[in-house]
Amino acid sequence: MKEPACTVEQTTAPLETTPRQASISRSLEYRDRWEARGSIRTRPRKPIDFAKEGHFFPTEKQPLLLNEVASSLGQDSRNTLLLHSFFKYLNDIINLEVKFIVSACEKLIDGKLPLNYPDNLKLNAYTVIIDEYYHVYVAKDMILQLRNQHPEFKELDYPLSDSYRSVIETKALLDEKYHDVFEILAVCIFETTLVRELVEFFNSDNIHPSIKYYINDHMNDESRHYGFFLDLMKYTWENLPEEYRAAIGTHIAFFVKRYLNIESDKAYNAQLLGHLTGTSQATEQVAVLYKGFDITPDIPIVKNVLTALKNSGVANHASVRTSFNAIGWQV
Secondary structure (H helix, E strand, C coil): CCCCCHHHHHCCCCCCCCCHHHHHHHHHHHHHHHHHHHHHHHHHCCCCCCCCCCCCCCHHHHHHHCCCHHHHHHHHHHHHHHHHHHHHHHHHHHHHHHHHHHHHHHHHHHCCCCCCCHHHHHHHHHHHHHHHHEEEEEEHHHHHHHHHHHCCCCCCCCCCCHHHHHHHHHCCCHHHHHHHHHHHHHHHHCCCCCHHHHHHHHHCCCECHHHHHHHEEEEEEEEHHHHHHHHHHHHHHHHHHCCHHHHHHHHHHHHHHHHHCCCCHHHHHHHHHHHHCCCCCCCHHHHCCCCCCCCCCCCCHHHHHHHHHHHHHHCCCEEEEHHHCCCCCCC
């Protein structure tokens, strides 16, 4: 009987994978996942079914409901409070995702930086841009649906998000030549702070089914972006001139703590409490609700940021460690 031919796997020793080959392989896997799972590629429009019941925002994520005055409001006012909270959530998405995430990806693609990004990484940046504009489109679509359903709804002023302020304030500390690279690293940090708790909050039983569907689709995209931006942060940091690492690293801790702050939420909630209750003491009452709260390394979202900084190699740099030591955090 004729012997069966040996397969390639049986006769050929495995080839070593170079870092560049590994990067290309991850890039192709990312593109395949985008083609198969990206919301813009695979999901229909997200109409809100107003015949169904449920909150538009998790009660557990709205500390105003712990306020004695706000907690005594009738159900209609409580629903209005949660609707306002959801509007702010959508507004933050619109502003952050276009102003910084898309901008960072465009800077990466343009190539006017002190390091060169490979074509496969640039191609994946295009998929992120497509996703983020789609997220803005969906958020805008939901806002219009809600406005049509609630024509009496009065939108409040939206304070600048802490994410936005953190970038602006950190850039003010840096020489202008470092700004573009810093923005890319800042966005990498934004996009690697996804926390399971947020999805769990929006999946609670009292959340409106249309909002659950929307959040899960959004987070499906964001979980994929996590891998892309973690790789991007690692590649950027490894290939930056040492001068850039030292200059930017000195301010990483300031940026992280400022980014994770909750001043924007406090300002908006004070405005919202005053709007709903007519109290002139809203700012003071909100301050009481947040009394004693501080951004510390044991908070889940902070742990995610620090883990991403370690896994990307950023936290290993002396300037970064020194910056965290200065605010009393050990990384």
